[in-house]
Amino acid sequence: MNKTLILGAAASAMLLAGCGTTTTIYDPAATKTGIRQSGSVSSEEFREVAVAAVRGAMTNVKFTSFLKRYQREMKDPDAIPVLKLDRVINDTDDPDLNVSELTDMLNEELLNAGKVDVTMAEGAGRTKAIGASRKLQDDDNFDQKTVAQEGTLQAARLVLRPKVVSNEVRDGGRKAVTRTFVLEMADIKTGLIMWKFTKQLGFMKEKGTLGW
Amino acid sequence: MKTHPLICAGVLTALIAIGCQNTVNTVENTDKSMSVNTINDTRFVTDGYLKDRLALKKVNVSKTADGFLQVQLEAVNVRTGGFAQIWSGLTQENPYQIRYKFSWFDQGGMAVDTVLSDWQDATVIPGETVYLRSVAPSKNCKDFKISLREAN
Numbered sequence: 001m002n003k004t005l006i007l008g009a010a011a012s013a014m015l016l017a018g019c020g021t022t023t024t025i026y027d028p029a030a031t032k033t034g035i036r037q038s039g040s041v042s043s044e045e046f047r048e049v050a051v052a053a054v055r056g057a058m059t060n061v062k063f064t065s066f067l068k069r070y071q072r073e074m075k076d077p078d079a080i081p082v083l084k085l086d087r088v089i090n091d092t093d094d095p096d097l098n099v100s101e102l103t104d105m106l107n108e109e110l111l112n113a114g115k116v117d118v119t120m121a122e123g124a125g126r127t128k129a130i131g132a133s134r135k136l137q138d139d140d141n142f143d144q145k146t147v148a149q150e151g152t153l154q155a156a157r158l159v160l161r162p163k164v165v166s167n168e169v170r171d172g173g174r175k176a177v178t179r180t181f182v183l184e185m186a187d188i189k190t191g192l193i194m195w196k197f198t199k200q201l202g203f204m205k206e207k208g209t210l211g212w
Numbered sequence: 213m214k215t216h217p218l219i220c221a222g223v224l225t226a227l228i229a230i231g232c233q234n235t236v237n238t239v240e241n242t243d244k245s246m247s248v249n250t251i252n253d254t255r256f257v258t259d260g261y262l263k264d265r266l267a268l269k270k271v272n273v274s275k276t277a278d279g280f281l282q283v284q285l286e287a288v289n290v291r292t293g294g295f296a297q298i299w300s301g302l303t304q305e306n307p308y309q310i311r312y313k314f315s316w317f318d319q320g321g322m323a324v325d326t327v328l329s330d331w332q333d334a335t336v337i338p339g340e341t342v343y344l345r346s347v348a349p350s351k352n353c354k355d356f357k358i359s360l361r362e363a364n
Binding site for chain 2: 029030032047050051054055058059061064065067068105109112113114
């Protein structure tokens with residue numbers, strides 16, 4: 001009788017363990033899950049595009065010649081243009097699309113490479129804290145030597161505009177989703193695009209018995 | 213009498229092998245005008261199968277217009293024989309899926325943390341030459357290492 005109880009308890013425990021949720025920690029830089037959803041753009045897709053975009057920006061001849069022109073214009077061989085981020089153009093079925101994963105990675109790499117300086121004082125990445133700090137000029141509680149003065153902020157010379165377009169086609173039980181990521185960097189002074197990057201990512205899904 | 217079916221099977225297999233051949237032929241200019249900087253490389257092999265399937269031809273190094281080191285590895289999928297094709301088909305290795313990674317090191321030999329060191333996917337058709345390329349994330353990067361592995 002006891003034996004039956006023990007066996008029953010063991011079987012129940014095994015069943016419960018099997019029903020539990022498993023969490024696997026992974027490194028996004030080394031592992032690709034291949035999980036894709038039609039309603040939302042995955043972090044993996046953003047990372048994939050970011051890597052290709054960084055590589056494109058680093059080797060782009062037009063971008064490099066712009067930097068040289070800029071340094072001549074500023075009469076400083078070490079001058080680096082300031083980049084601001086523009087609002088995202090979202091033409092996907094994901095209303096909450098947040099491309100900051102992509103733009104942050106790109107900005108970080110360009111910043112580390114010494115190609116651009118990134119501003120938080122203007123553009124889509126603007127923070128109110130920078131402006132708020134200047135309001136401390138009349139506050140006697142602060143050492144005025146440490147308070148940021150007016151006229152010290154640097155205006156952006158470059159603007160980066162991300163755009164994501166999604167396209168979905170269905171054929172019977174099959175569905176193909178293509179996402180086009182476009183990054184455009186323009187010279188604010190001339191309005192001309194000096195670097196453009198386009199990458200398409202796609203996936204297909206076959207209808208299962210329980211739907212998509 | 214018993215050898216007859218064996219011969220037939222052999223001929224059939226050979227025909228299938230020839231029919232399965234779907235490899236890449238190339239043509240290029242003989243007299244090159246490019247000046248290539250091919251460097252000596254050191255290899256450390258742990259996967260003999262990968263080494264036999266993907267032949268690493270040469271590593272070229274140059275600098276971008278603004279002085280960043282860039283590297284290009286030339287590799288060829290050499291699994292082009294009929295039997296190799298059949299085997300690759302059976303093991304679902306045709307086209308051959310690989311992953312590669314560029315690691316970058318500064319003057320002090322320290323690895324530089326960058327998204328450019330992510331594992332990347334590449335598909336190589338039998339007989340195809342692929343050029344795996346990367347650019348250093350900063351001007352301080354002086355050396356590199358390329359890692360390759362099978363994706364499956």
